[in-house]
Amino acid sequence: MRTLTSILYGLILCALFIFAIKLSAPEVPEGMVLIPAGDSIDAFYMDAYEVTNAEYRKFIEENPEWRKDKALTSVVGDGYLSGWNGNMYPKGKANHPVVNISWFAAKAYAEWMGKELPTEAQWERSARGTLEGKKYPWGDAKPRRRANYNRYTRSASFRNPPTKEVGSYAPNKYGLYDMAGNVEEWCLEQLDVDDIHGRYHRARGGSWFSGAKVIQIAKRSQHPVNDGMGTLGFRCVLPKTETMSIEVATDIAAWLSDEMCEQFDSAFYSVSMGYTAHVNLNAKLADIVMYNTGYPRTFEKELIRVLREVGPEGIEDLPYEEPTIYYDLTLRLWRLYLEVHFKHSTENIYEKLRLFKARVTENIDDVVLSDGC
Incomplete structure (x- = not known):
């Protein structure tokens, strides 16, 4: 009887040991x-x-x-x-x-x-x-x-x-x-x-x-x-x-905005050197925006609208007609919007713009005061 009890006790200890290892x-x-x-x-x-x-x-x-x-x-x-x-x-x-x-x-x-x-x-x-x-x-x-x-x-x-x-x-x-x-x-x-x-x-x-x-x-x-x-x-x-x-949405947004910056610079240079007629510049810029973002260039008006809503006093007076200032600023906005676009891809456009507005508010100094793209 003692032998059987000892065997059962030993088996129980082995089972507990295996369970502890697992x-x-x-x-x-x-x-x-x-x-x-x-x-x-x-x-x-x-x-x-x-x-x-x-x-x-x-x-x-x-x-x-x-x-x-x-x-x-x-x-x-x-x-x-x-x-x-x-x-x-x-x-x-x-x-x-x-x-x-x-x-x-x-x-x-x-x-x-x-x-x-x-x-x-x-x-x-x-x-x-x-x-x-x-x-x-x-x-x-x-x-x-x-x-x-x-x-x-x-x-x-x-x-x-x-x-x-x-x-x-x-x-x-x-x-x-x-x-x-x-x-x-x-x-x-x-x-x-x-x-x-x-x-x-x-x-x-x-x-x-x-x-x-x-x-x-x-x-x-x-x-x-x-x-x-x-x-x-x-x-x-x-x-x-x-x-x-780094999250892929943030990475893609940064990379695309850098790509657009280079392509914009190339387009402006081509016009300044006479390689491209000035009348064709807007079409070229529209192609660049559509290829890199999937949005028409007219969507930039929405980005600027949001900036004017949340920007500091005087944002309305920025010389948007100056191409260099306008595109540098717009590309910084595209960077924030594309991050939202890829991170919240299943949301509708209105929700994306709401989230974009929050991102612009959080990063308003970088958007307005940064130099270059």
Whole structure:
């Protein structure tokens, strides 16, 4: 009897011990893998697979401003979701990685999921697994039958490229799939260089288009922030430290206003040098506004109206007829309005203008007193 009691007591203690271990163990989010701390990098979670067409479709269903027929070309590029039929991915490719996605679109998806794009350091640590100093996620062996790569032919389509379903090959030591080949993956970092015009971000991992050397872990590439390719996709991370970069709505608004500033300057310069007739200037400026914001240039009257309502005494006397002052001021207003537009995309125009009015009130000194765009 004592022996049976001792056995039962021992089983109960074991069960309690196992239960305590489960309670203390970190709960890994579904579909993600825990990457342990190391190399001066805090622990974080990473998606086991590249983001798929089916997953991205759920995102655009809930965020209409990112649908193929509504997304701004200035933000997503001419080839955004180019292989899709409207807002439906190619037949039979639900579990293939989504491609033709700009960095901004990838960042927006990550935020919607409560996640982030990986830094290069996070991506490389994840790709290597426990294998330090190796060429590929599996070691130094040649990639034959280990990755989707070197698939380019004359008949290959960048609109509907020869990707493979995520997870078609064995994972690395951390349980991550397709860290080499299939599609390149956007990273968070922006290139900090002066000899490249425009804004570029890093991508890692190589793709179906790449040769064996290009899909090596250490290889890097870069692409314009507002353009996607049939070779380029992404996956997300979830930092355990809860640190996030600048919100994509704020980032897009700042970038678009800077782009418009440069394009306005170019238009004025073209007229001053006689390259463009002065009578064509207004049409050129209207095109710039429509391309970058999706709004007609006449909408600027609403922005100015709000400024006059909340601005300090004397705001009515600003020399709006002076082009430089007018456009510098208007671009600062566009920056605030576009932030509201992207952050509250599902609201109607009247609610957006109400929120914009609040933002102008909060930032009135910057709007009125700042120099330049």
